[in-house]
Amino acid sequence: MEQAQIQIQVNGESLTYVGVETVAQLLTHLGRDNVPCAVEVNQQLVPKAKHSQHQLHGGDCVELVTLVGGG
Amino acid sequence: MSETKPHTSAAHIPAPLASRAANLSTETMANQSEFTTPPLHVGSFQLRSRLVVGTGKYKDFAQMRLALQASRADVITVAVRRERLFDKDGHSLLDALPLDQLTILPNTAGCFSATDAVRVARLGRELLEQLGNPGQRWVKLEVLGDKTTLLPDPIGTIEACAELVKDGFEVLCYSSDDPIAAVRLRDAGASSVMPAGSPIGSGRGIANREAIMILIDLLKNPAHGGRADYPVIVDAGVGTPSDVTLAMELGADGVLLNTGIAHAADPVQMAHAMRLALEAGYFGYKSGRIARKLLGTASSPWSGTFTHIPGE
Numbered sequence: 001m002e003q004a005q006i007q008i009q010v011n012g013e014s015l016t017y018v019g020v021e022t023v024a025q026l027l028t029h030l031g032r033d034n035v036p037c038a039v040e041v042n043q044q045l046v047p048k049a050k051h052s053q054h055q056l057h058g059g060d061c062v063e064l065v066t067l068v069g070g071g
Numbered sequence: 072m073s074e075t076k077p078h079t080s081a082a083h084i085p086a087p088l089a090s091r092a093a094n095l096s097t098e099t100m101a102n103q104s105e106f107t108t109p110p111l112h113v114g115s116f117q118l119r120s121r122l123v124v125g126t127g128k129y130k131d132f133a134q135m136r137l138a139l140q141a142s143r144a145d146v147i148t149v150a151v152r153r154e155r156l157f158d159k160d161g162h163s164l165l166d167a168l169p170l171d172q173l174t175i176l177p178n179t180a181g182c183f184s185a186t187d188a189v190r191v192a193r194l195g196r197e198l199l200e201q202l203g204n205p206g207q208r209w210v211k212l213e214v215l216g217d218k219t220t221l222l223p224d225p226i227g228t229i230e231a232c233a234e235l236v237k238d239g240f241e242v243l244c245y246s247s248d249d250p251i252a253a254v255r256l257r258d259a260g261a262s263s264v265m266p267a268g269s270p271i272g273s274g275r276g277i278a279n280r281e282a283i284m285i286l287i288d289l290l291k292n293p294a295h296g297g298r299a300d301y302p303v304i305v306d307a308g309v310g311t312p313s314d315v316t317l318a319m320e321l322g323a324d325g326v327l328l329n330t331g332i333a334h335a336a337d338p339v340q341m342a343h344a345m346r347l348a349l350e351a352g353y354f355g356y357k358s359g360r361i362a363r364k365l366l367g368t369a370s371s372p373w374s375g376t377f378t379h380i381p382g383e
Contacts, residue, residue, distance in 0.1 A: 011153045030156055036165060037154060038197035045193045048201055063153065065194050069135065069164050070150025070180050071125030071271070071307075071329030 009061045024052040026062065038065050108353050111325050113302045114209060114241035114262035116174065118325065119145045122315070122349045123176065123304065125329025129338065132167035138332055139168075141342035148176045148211055148327065151195045165202070175199055175206035176243070179213050183224070185231035188214045192235055209241040209262065211306075211327075221271040221307075225252040229259050236260035245306055248282040250289050257290055257301065264290060265306035265327060268318060272330040274310030277317050287322045312341075312348030319352025320360070 003019040010026070020026050023046050027033045039046045040063040046054045056062070111118040124144045129135035139147060149164065168175075177195030182188040192210040199207035214231050216224035223245055229252075235242045241262040246253050253264040266286055269275035277283055283305065291297040305318035306327040315326045326349055335341035 011156055013156070032154065035163070036198050036201040038151070038194040038201070040190065040194060043190060045190075045197055047197060063194075064156070065151050065198070066154050067149045067164055067175070067177065067195070067198055068152045069126035069129065070178055071127045071148055071327075 006056060006058045006060075008056055008058065011062070011064055021055060022052055023050075023054040023056065023062075026056060027051065027064075030064070032064060036066060039063070040065070106354065108350055111302060112300065113243065113304075116146075116205070116209065116241070118174075119143075120346075121319075121325035121353065122346055123148065123325060123327040124332060124342070124345075125327070126164060126168075127329050128333040132162060132164070134338055135333070136167060136169075138338040138342040139173075141339045141346070142332065143346050145172070146174045146176050146206075148178050148329070149195075150178055150180045151191050151198070170202060170204060173204075175202075175204050176209060176211050177206060178211040178245075179231075181215075182213060182231075183215050183218075183227075185214055185227045185234065188212060188227070188231040189234050189238070192231075192240060193238070196240070208239075209243060210235060211243045211245060211265070212261075213245040223247050223267070225249065225255070228252075229255050232256055232259040232261050243304070248279055248286060250282065250286040253286045253303075254289050254296075263302040263304055265304045267307035268305050268314060269308030271307045273308050274331060275308050276310055276314035277305070277321070278308065280317065280321060283318070283321050283323070291322065309345075312344040315345050315348040316352035316355070319349055320356050322356055325349075 005016060005018045006020065007014060007016045017029065020029055023039050027037060039051065041054065042061050108121055111121050120143050122142055122144050123146045124139060124142045125148045126135055127150065177199060179188040179191040182191055195210060196207050212228060212231055212235065214224045214227035216222050225247060228244055228246065232242050232244055236259065242260065243263040243265055244256045244261040246256055246264050246266050248266040253266060256264050266283060269278040287303050289295050289297055290301050290303055291299055293299060302324045304325040304327050305323045309315055309326060309328040309331045318326050328345065332338050332342045332345060
């Protein structure tokens, strides 16, 4: 069966994925599944406990953030 | 800071001095052993060090780590930013910090609206939950009014503060030095108000000391509706150790700074200097300064003088 293709915005970049249906799958795809990473979809926080349930849809705007040096 | 107790027991003093030391009153001896700054309580947090330092603008992580050590700060601030998706080899701040020894205070730097500040605060909390760091309970709220001055937007800060308090955060609010804005933030539920000495990164120190004094009075003087243990932390603009000392001499409970250390020619040595300056200001304030006088007052007695005194 052919996997669905979706186009989403990730950190401001337009990216097209095949076989990426959930936040957890997106993080795995980007190699961010084992590092601290907070996720927002369409400006709403998706807590880590919900990463595997949260379905991504075409046009979703995803932010993946981390902690950096700051004052 | 508690490990820097002065050596007051006779065991540390060479023999000829030991007999003189024994003549000191036991009261003095006891007081000397108490010359350590007590912890600062902010909301449910207890800070061992009253100096809170940022982690931005360092040349590299190694230098940052050494400066943080020299500052003896146990609370450090960090920012929330986008992951660089395709730069997996980039070193992470999180790998460079001894996270088990530090409480992280995430900020909302770069936010220009209450809505964005609330989003960023929630993302910061999510990251600290993932890390298991106690800093997940609090946030350093910044809602900026303008990118040129980096001065806070007082209305946006109050809105965001109220929203975050409702959401369970302990909120430390970056504020201007305006005393009434500070009172409004306190009334909106802020765990601490953190007035800017001067614009962020400006190194101009305490630009308006009277404003800071009035702000501290309104927030901490029970006779004026304040609470003596309400924490006021001077944040931003601090350039030199004497700026830190002055903030503490004005009655601040702590100082938060970043650029003053990170951009010094020798950040590690400057971190040490800032720590000492904070202690000097703390004890100076607690000791009660002398009144200012216009004219001179001799320290040596006039009685018993036997030399010519003009006019007498």
